[in-house]
Amino acid sequence: MLGISQLDRTRAAFEPDFRARWGTKTDVPPVYFAVMAQTKPTTHPIIFLIFVTTMLVWSAFVLPTAGAQERQQPSQFAFEPSWAAEFGGIYHFTQPSKDAMMGFSQPTEVRQVLVKVGDRVETGDVLIRARDGDIQAAYRLQQRRAVNRFEILAAQNRVDLAQIEFDNQQAVRQAGGGTPLEFDRAKASLENAKIELDNAKERFIEQGIVLERQEAELERFAVIAQFDGTVASIEVSPGQAMQDSEPALRLVSIDPLQVKLPTPTSTVIGTGLDRGDKAWVAVSVAGEPRLFEAVVTEVSPVADFGSDKVWVKVQMDNPERVPSGLPAWVRFTEPTDAFMRILAQSEAERGAEREEDGDGSEAEVGQAPMDTPALAADAG
Numbered sequence: 001m002l003g004i005s006q007l008d009r010t011r012a013a014f015e016p017d018f019r020a021r022w023g024t025k026t027d028v029p030p031v032y033f034a035v036m037a038q039t040k041p042t043t044h045p046i047i048f049l050i051f052v053t054t055m056l057v058w059s060a061f062v063l064p065t066a067g068a069q070e071r072q073q074p075s076q077f078a079f080e081p082s083w084a085a086e087f088g089g090i091y092h093f094t095q096p097s098k099d100a101m102m103g104f105s106q107p108t109e110v111r112q113v114l115v116k117v118g119d120r121v122e123t124g125d126v127l128i129r130a131r132d133g134d135i136q137a138a139y140r141l142q143q144r145r146a147v148n149r150f151e152i153l154a155a156q157n158r159v160d161l162a163q164i165e166f167d168n169q170q171a172v173r174q175a176g177g178g179t180p181l182e183f184d185r186a187k188a189s190l191e192n193a194k195i196e197l198d199n200a201k202e203r204f205i206e207q208g209i210v211l212e213r214q215e216a217e218l219e220r221f222a223v224i225a226q227f228d229g230t231v232a233s234i235e236v237s238p239g240q241a242m243q244d245s246e247p248a249l250r251l252v253s254i255d256p257l258q259v260k261l262p263t264p265t266s267t268v269i270g271t272g273l274d275r276g277d278k279a280w281v282a283v284s285v286a287g288e289p290r291l292f293e294a295v296v297t298e299v300s301p302v303a304d305f306g307s308d309k310v311w312v313k314v315q316m317d318n319p320e321r322v323p324s325g326l327p328a329w330v331r332f333t334e335p336t337d338a339f340m341r342i343l344a345q346s347e348a349e350r351g352a353e354r355e356e357d358g359d360g361s362e363a364e365v366g367q368a369p370m371d372t373p374a375l376a377a378d379a380g
Helices: 004-022 030-038 041-071 082-087 133-147 150-174 180-219 265-271 337-356 373-379
Strands: 090-093 095-102 108-113 126-130 222-224 229-234 249-264 278-285 288-304 309-316 327-331
Touching (some): 082 327, 150 180, 288 337
Antiparallel strands (some): 090 327, 288 309
């Protein structure tokens, strides 16, 4: 066994070299000096190399793993309002009822961006237009062809003329005059004129179908709103070259809002949760509660084995256009009286603030669309 004096002499001999290599703040384990003291001087470089390699492996893998384990314990949400505990329910966040990343279906170049972020659009509105001059010209040309009835009118005149000649030949024949050849020629001319008229009508219909195809082709050079909504983001600018399916614009619908949340299987089965059932959603808007009455629109028939939860979607009207992405708590039974009193007090405080600001007659953006019993009583 090593004596203390020998270990001290070894530390005094090797510690300066270790500090020079790894810094003065590095903690030198005593085992390093104990090993050095028991080995021959010729083996010291090998021992030193093994020790350094071990330290590097330990610092590269063990320390980051320990730090990551300490960090992997985030709270369920960054800030829980005081009223959330009284409301209860399942924590999640609000989402748009419709959310689409839109773009062009073919490579093209952006010519015009016709909307801005925050604009409200309707179904069929053109949001972004690509460079489409040649397609526009071809479309206008086809529009004229699709309404051109001159060919039909000319064919109809030929039918009328052939009909007159045939009627004359028929009258002559009945009077005992004319020849069979002249009669047959007049009859064939009338039949040919009628066929040409039918062909002219068919070509007119075909021109209308070609116009529909041109319209569909023209739509490929524009981003068109497929539902009523609000522009959430724009990813392009005029002159930018786009590839097919590259995102150009995000369109969302936040009226109605929805919450798609993982719900414990026990809750789904225990309450017999199904589409059309009521739900209550408390949304945190700047820390203040907004209460919505929602409807269950989807209940997944598949439960997740790992979490023992089922995806449930609830949807609620949002006429005040409360933003999506806010913290929300969902429950499938009516809120408690204690929470309703908290909500009534919060509504009263906001009303007083609006009166002080001289805007008491207008509703605050984000106010809950459903009235609480307490507020309804005060209004009465």
